Amino acid sequence: MKTxxxxxxxxxxxxxxKPLEVVFWLLAFAVPLLSPSHVLIINEIAIVALxxxxxxxxxxxxxxxxxxxxxxxxxxxxxxxxxxxxxxxDPLVGLAVGIAAAALLGLLASLxxxxxxxxxxxxxxxxxxxxxxxxxxxLGWLTGGxxxxxxxxxxxxLGRFEFDLSGVTAVYYSLSVLLLFFMxxxxxxxxxxxxxxxxxxxxxxxxxxxGIPVNERLVVAYTLSAAVAGAAGALMTQTTGFxxxxxxxxxxxxxxxxxxxxxxTGWLYGGVAGAIVFKLMQDFLSSITPQYWMxxxxxxxxxxxxxxRDRLIRPWTWxxxxxxxxx
Amino acid sequence: MSTAATNQTETVLSAxxxxxxxxxxxxxxxxxxxxxxxxxxxxxxxxGAGKTTFINLLTGVLQPTSGRIVLEGEDITSLAPHARxxxxxxxxxxxxxxxxxxxxxxxxxxxxxxxxxxxxxxxxSLGHSAPVAxxxxxLLTQFHLAEVMNQRTSQLAYGKRRLLEIAxxxxxxxxxxxxxxxxxxxxxxxxxxxxxxxxxLPADVSVLLIEHDMDxxxxxxxxxxxxxxxTLLTEGTPDEIAANPEVKAVxxxxxxxxxxx
Numbered sequence: 001m002k003t004x005x006x007x008x009x010x011x012x013x014x015x016x017x018k019p020l021e022v023v024f025w026l027l028a029f030a031v032p033l034l035s036p037s038h039v040l041i042i043n044e045i046a047i048v049a050l051x052x053x054x055x056x057x058x059x060x061x062x063x064x065x066x067x068x069x070x071x072x073x074x075x076x077x078x079x080x081x082x083x084x085x086x087x088x089x090d091p092l093v094g095l096a097v098g099i100a101a102a103a104l105l106g107l108l109a110s111l112x113x114x115x116x117x118x119x120x121x122x123x124x125x126x127x128x129x130x131x132x133x134x135x136x137x138x139l140g141w142l143t144g145g146x147x148x149x150x151x152x153x154x155x156x157x158l159g160r161f162e163f164d165l166s167g168v169t170a171v172y173y174s175l176s177v178l179l180l181f182f183m184x185x186x187x188x189x190x191x192x193x194x195x196x197x198x199x200x201x202x203x204x205x206x207x208x209x210x211g212i213p214v215n216e217r218l219v220v221a222y223t224l225s226a227a228v229a230g231a232a233g234a235l236m237t238q239t240t241g242f243x244x245x246x247x248x249x250x251x252x253x254x255x256x257x258x259x260x261x262x263x264x265t266g267w268l269y270g271g272v273a274g275a276i277v278f279k280l281m282q283d284f285l286s287s288i289t290p291q292y293w294m295x296x297x298x299x300x301x302x303x304x305x306x307x308x309r310d311r312l313i314r315p316w317t318w319x320x321x322x323x324x325x326x327x
Numbered sequence: 328m329s330t331a332a333t334n335q336t337e338t339v340l341s342a343x344x345x346x347x348x349x350x351x352x353x354x355x356x357x358x359x360x361x362x363x364x365x366x367x368x369x370x371x372x373x374x375g376a377g378k379t380t381f382i383n384l385l386t387g388v389l390q391p392t393s394g395r396i397v398l399e400g401e402d403i404t405s406l407a408p409h410a411r412x413x414x415x416x417x418x419x420x421x422x423x424x425x426x427x428x429x430x431x432x433x434x435x436x437x438x439x440x441x442x443x444x445x446x447x448x449x450x451x452s453l454g455h456s457a458p459v460a461x462x463x464x465x466l467l468t469q470f471h472l473a474e475v476m477n478q479r480t481s482q483l484a485y486g487k488r489r490l491l492e493i494a495x496x497x498x499x500x501x502x503x504x505x506x507x508x509x510x511x512x513x514x515x516x517x518x519x520x521x522x523x524x525x526x527x528l529p530a531d532v533s534v535l536l537i538e539h540d541m542d543x544x545x546x547x548x549x550x551x552x553x554x555x556x557x558t559l560l561t562e563g564t565p566d567e568i569a570a571n572p573e574v575k576a577v578x579x580x581x582x583x584x585x586x587x588x
Contacts, residue, residue, distance in 0.1 A: 005473055007463045011436055011454025192440035193449035199426050199437055206424035209386065210438045210499055211412030212446060266428070 015190035024269075025179060032171045039167040045279045046174040047235045050181060051252075052259045052271030054228035059257070060265030061189055062221045063201030065118050067253050068129030069229055071109070074248035076102040076230025078136060078143060081152045081243035089155035091163075091173065095234045102230020103223050105132075110222035114215050126250070133248035148244030152237060163239070170239035177235055178272075181228050186268055188224070197221050201266075258301065264309060337364040339533045340416065340503050345384050345394035347377075347557075354380040356557045357394070362503060362533050369536045369548035371568075373577065377557035378537045379421065382505050385535075386418050387411050398503065415502035421511055421537075423492045427481040431472045431491050434480060435463045438498040462498070470494040471520060486517030493524060504528065506536045510543060545569070553577075 028046075032039050051073055058064040080098035084091075112124045136143045143149055156162045161169040188194050199207040200214055208214055237243040246252075255278070263274025281300065285293035304312055311317055340362040347355040354377050362368055372378055383389040385396060387408035396404045403411055426434050439459045440446060454460060467473045470490045475483055480491065493509060509525055510518050522543065528534060538544050544551070544565075551568045553560040555577050561568070568574055 005464045005467060005476065007432055007436070007467065007476065008454050008457060008460035010432055010477055011460060011463075012452065013454075014433075015452035015454065187452070188449045190452045191449045192437065192445045192451075192453055193447055195429075195433065195437035195453050196441060196446050198429065199434075202426040202428055203424050205388075206420070206426065206495070208388075208408045209412065209418055209420070209424065210495060211409045211441055213407070213409045 015187075021269075028179075029172075029175055032168060032175075036166070036168070039171045041279060041283055043167060043171040043174050043239055045275050046171070046178045047232050047239070048256070048259065048279060049272040049275035050174075050178045050235065051229055051232035052256050052263070052275050053178075053182060053185060053268055054225050054232060054271075055256050056260055056265055056268060056271045057185060057189075057197075057225040057228070058221055059260060060267065060270070061194065061201060062197045062218065063204075064113055064218065064222065065121050066113075066125040067122050067250075067257065068125035068127065068132075069225075069256055070248050070250070070252035071125075071129045071132040072102040072106055072226040072229035073233035073236070073252060073256075074132055074136065075105050076233030077237040077247045078149065078233075078243050079230070080234035081149050081237040082142065084152050084154055084238070085149065089153055091154050091157050091238050094154075094238060095177065095231060098234030098237075099227050099230045102233065103227035106223040106226020106230075107219065109226070110219040113222060114218055126253075129248060129250060129253050133245055136245055136248060143243070146245060148242060148246075149237075150242065152241045152243065154238055154241065163241075167239075174235045174239055177231060181231060182268060182272070185228070189268065193217075193220075198266075261301070262304060262309075338362065339364050339366075339399055340385070340535075341395075341397040342381075342385060343395040343397065345381070345396070346392045347380055347384055347389060348392045354557050355384060355391070358554065358557070358559045360552055360559070360562075362535055363550075364533055365531050366533045367536070367547055367549045368534065369538060369544045369551045370554060371538065371541075371544055371551060372554035372560075375556075376554040378554055379507060380557070381554065382418060382507055382535075382537065385505060386416065412499060415500070416505070417496045417499040417501035417503070418505040419492055419496045419507055419509060421507040423488050425480050425488060425491060425495070427479070429480055430477050431467065431480060431483070431487075431494075432463060432476040434491065435466050435494060435498050436460070438495050439463060439466075442499050466494050466498055470524060486513055486520070489513050489517070489521060490524070493521065497528075501532060504532055504534045506534060506538075508538055509536070510538070510540060 032042055055066065055069050058066060076098035079101035080094040083094045083097040109128055113121050137145055154163045157169055157173055163169050196207065196212045196217055199212060200217055204214060233247060236247065259274035259278045260271055262277050263272065264270030281297060282293065285296045338361045342358060342360045344357045344359055345355050346353070346357050358381060370378055370381065380389065384391050387406060391404065395402060398411070398414055398416055401414070403414065429437070433453065436453050436459055439462045440453065440456065443459065445456065445459070467476050470493065472487060472490060472494065475487055480488065483491070496504060506525065510521050513521055525547065536544065536547060548565055550562070551565055552562045553568060553574050560573060560577065561571055563571070
């Protein structure tokens, strides 16, 4: 009896765009029109989502922990802002400059994460973030130091759409760049290259034993991740017209990791979902309790991790699971 | 006839005076071993004899303190592990080393893609290549993994995981295959399935088998090397080994223990 396996069909099914995804992105692009008063927060969510997705490439898909991803976010941001101020104000060229700068730093920094354990990587990446912040602080003549880089004026997008006060151009710019990079990374993770990254995450020893050049893959993945983080940073300074040391702050690196924990790692939509939940929650909580909102975010994280994400979003399974656990 | 005869004596893999020291401990002491083309060679020895260390030296996980490794005429002593795989030397592990979050199908598709040089491609999807998918179907059928091909590897039964372990190595299209206790921990019922697959390996693939199970060793191997305390004790045909009094003293005499650990 010969059964039809259809391995190719099964493989292709995993990378196919699902209808729900299309609905999600249509919705994302419709929200700024439906609710113009929330343009600012949507812009911020899109940027943070892109940042989170970039971290997921190394954290979720390759298994490399990083507590200093803000180094790339900040460098991309400053590079784009300085380019606009000193060279030319075109946003797309500035975006490319931000990406290139962050990618270059990522390439250099990748050499520091090839060896050692997770703990050494946490420390090394943390150190990188601190170093970058201090460099930006010391180069006050260029970056404005602690005062930040003022007077970043962007030219019109594609020569047509001005970045006006309503923020509509900004939000569609950010959403478009997010969508572009998201779809690009989506292809990458479903490709043989992406498969080799997951193989390294799952079992580095075996990855080597099937002929994967592990270090080479780590360098490429880290550089790619840094480049996308740089794009997110560039969007941030370009759409706000301001760059400050806050871009490099440790809390950015920590927040983006929390966002991935909230949304789920090793799943590109996890970064987006996490960014939505985290930012909306932050926005909502800080408006009702400006001083203590961190408490509630902290409590939420504790509950999320203890209960588990899958169960938390399915309350109807709480009692069933508890019974199953006792039996 | 004459070409077949020369082919049989052609050395594919040659370990020359391999030595591995960890501080003051000598784990591998000047061990030499020639693997002929198409060989069914077994490496036996009591626990702690340094068999796995020897495999780790061959595959490049460990760098020998001294000695040389030559694969098909090329000195590979300082070659990185992944590059040795690219040259056709592939191993399996005593303890399963699998990609737990993937399915068997994804795993094999990945390994086959890597083997065919597609591992750097980041634009086409993993299922894009029809030859890759066809090869996966062959392997899945051959290793009785077809019905579980879309299940998460972490949820497979032990026997299936063991089969996948071996299937991954074969998906690399090895010319030299190092099997590190392939049936270790496999329940008796599933052993037969595995043994058949091992026996059915292509005749031009050279196999070095490390095994505790003496029944399997003697049914499989045409040549055997005995390792004791990191030192090569003797090498010969199964009959010679079985008749060797030294081997009997250090190893086969404790056959009962050896089979149960």
